[in-house]
Amino acid sequence: QAETVRVELGTRSYDILVGRGLISRAGEFAAPLLNQKRVIIVTDANVARHHLEVLDQAFVQAGIATQRIVLPAGEQTKSFAQLEELCGRLLDLKAERSTTLVALGGGVIGDLTGFAASILLRGVDFIQVPTTLLAQVDSSVGGKTGINMAQGKNLIGSFYQPRLVLADTAALDTLPKRELRAGYAEVVKYGLIDSSEFFTWLECHAAGIIAGDEAARRQAIVTSCRAKAGIVGADERESAQRALLNLGHTFGHALEAECGYSDELLHGEAVAIGMVMAFDLSARLGLAPLEDAARLRRHLASIGLPTDPGWVEGRNWVAERLIEHMGKDKKVKDGRIGFVLAHGIGKAFSPAYVDLAEVATLLEVSI
Ligand code: NAD
Ligand code: ZN
Structure with a gap:
């Protein structure tokens, strides 16, 4: 049905x-x-x-x-x-x-x-x-x-x-499993934005969704569509609400751009890493519990999604270059970049203007 x-x-x-x-x-x-x-x-x-x-x-x-x-x-x-x-x-x-x-x-x-x-x-x-x-x-x-x-x-x-x-x-x-997993990163995103209940549900059902559990797949898709429909229905064009959908995407786009949007790193894989970075940054700034960043990492890793840039083989990431990409992607105001950050799982907010120096430090640690 x-x-x-x-x-x-x-x-x-x-x-x-x-x-x-x-x-x-x-x-x-x-x-x-x-x-x-x-x-x-x-x-x-x-x-x-x-x-x-x-x-x-x-x-x-x-x-x-x-x-x-x-x-x-x-x-x-x-x-x-x-x-x-x-x-x-x-x-x-x-x-x-x-x-x-x-x-x-x-x-x-x-x-x-x-x-x-x-x-x-x-x-x-x-x-x-x-x-x-x-x-x-x-x-x-x-x-x-x-x-x-x-x-x-x-x-x-x-x-x-x-x-x-x-x-x-x-x-x-x-669909190739790698594409399926990459798409799943966007599903996780909806839980992270405003529904810790959905995130918790995903922790129980992720394996089933990937393996082909029909009921779990349907529920994950319906919940995701409802979440996005709720946000875009409020304002079809850009709005503060719609910006939340970019959780993990500022970091993710920088990684993708650096890979030339090649198969080295699929969009969803970049978003998975980007979401972890957003949670790490939130934790580093004292906004979110460290445990939430760790929980997100565990969840993504449990279905084989990457959680740090080192996952891409044979690439030497350079923090300044990534920041350069972010600057192109996002407006930089007074040496600060606007991010989607979180107070925890299910509690994303934006914009959060963060000092480039702080972003650089995080990148140095994670790449
Ligand atoms: P895609 O359309 O390239 O599909 C990925 C690969 O899977 C392709 O090789 C495709 O041929 C193959 N494929 C698709 N369905 C298949 C199936 N059922 N069985 C076997 N193979 C199948 O990539 P995607 O990840 O679906 O979409 C990425 C694009 O979506 C990007 O261009 C991105 O910018 C765009 N996008 C748009 C929005 C929006 O709001 N409009 C949001 C997110 C992403
Ligand atoms: Zn995306």
Whole structure:
């Protein structure tokens, strides 16, 4: 069975359905929302191999015609070149104002297809079928779409909400375990932000979530979507609340940027390390108990997520370079950087302006 999370955004509100086997029932859920008995499915080569046929058939069985576009997998696909390619192919397929796009894949396909939907013919509808844990708990909630530039990630984009999100837990069965773990870091983040109860629940269920316990997966995804929906519903664009979602990300982005956003360090892995650093910094500043930082470390390590930068093999981290990245990522005010810190597990707050010297000391210790 499926559970529903409603994302409340006035006239652009939409439902996220979470459950097993939703891809094979996509036609039934999508039909009432379509303006035309036709969809164009956009996916990547990896996801196509496992899930495209089932999704396609689900639409066809519901009397909905399908066309497909398969793009290369990987972060490089979130580019202007691929956006142009995608828009060109959509127009070649005679996409119309009333056509609905279906994004089948992880955050890369979701962000790119959502952005294309927002600008094609001045905006067409789109449905998200997220197939990574990260996309199911994070990128498919909140309506941020976009592509990367040589100057940095996600610098071109729009706020554009899908009509519907179908998060099929069965899709996670084919996801490489490393990707699954990385996505799990974002799940942990929601517990750290404002729910120590959720964090405690995760401590009991993490192993099951990774191994494939269906009920635990569904509950973790639903709770995460509710948490993010609550935050973005309060303010769709940036706000103090939304900033909390960046917990671990200032440190994480610096580590990722230093690795050139390569497979050396996945986003979720960087966030895992970044969250530990945020808790270490909080503890060092006397804001949070040391024990909470230790508890977070233990939890992440228990499912094989990294907790310190030394985990990346053969890399010599340099504190000044990481701080330089953070400066690009975040505004530096009077020699201080704004962080999301915490008074403990479930008690994150922002902004907390911290002296660069203090940050440098922490980095020296942890790298
Ligand atoms: P991804 O889309 O690149 O997917 C990761 C890998 O897994 C890819 O190789 C993909 O082909 C493969 N894959 C996906 N689903 C699969 C499945 N079910 N079975 C087998 N293989 C599968 O990466 P991601 O981690 O899902 O998303 C990362 C992107 O999301 C980044 O570009 C990031 O900027 C973006 N993001 C956006 C938001 C937002 O609010 N819009 C939030 C967080 C992240
Ligand atoms: Zn993230």
